[in-house]
Amino acid sequence: MLLIDTSVWISVFRDRSGQVRQQLETLIANREILLTRFTQLELLQGSLKYPNRSEGASFAPLQ
Numbered sequence: 001m002l003l004i005d006t007s008v009w010i011s012v013f014r015d016r017s018g019q020v021r022q023q024l025e026t027l028i029a030n031r032e033i034l035l036t037r038f039t040q041l042e043l044l045q046g047s048l049k050y051p052n053r054s055e056g057a058s059f060a061p062l063q
Contacts, residue, residue: 001032001033001034002027002032002033002034003033003034003036004024004027004033004034004035004039005039006039006042006043008020008024009039009043010043010046012024
């Protein structure tokens with residue numbers, strides 16, 4: 001199990017090449033990550049600055 005920090009999630013959302021996102025999607029699919037409520041809250045708080053973005057949808061597989 002890996003605990004993914006907020007800074008890693010931000011890197012995923014900013015990654016234009018898609019490489020980091022692909023790696024994280026593989027970890028999610030294999031259920032190899034942990035996402036704390038605190039990290040979730042930090043990401044959601046940051047997303048308030050960008051209401052038209054859909055990063056929140058990335059949490060769906062983790063529920």
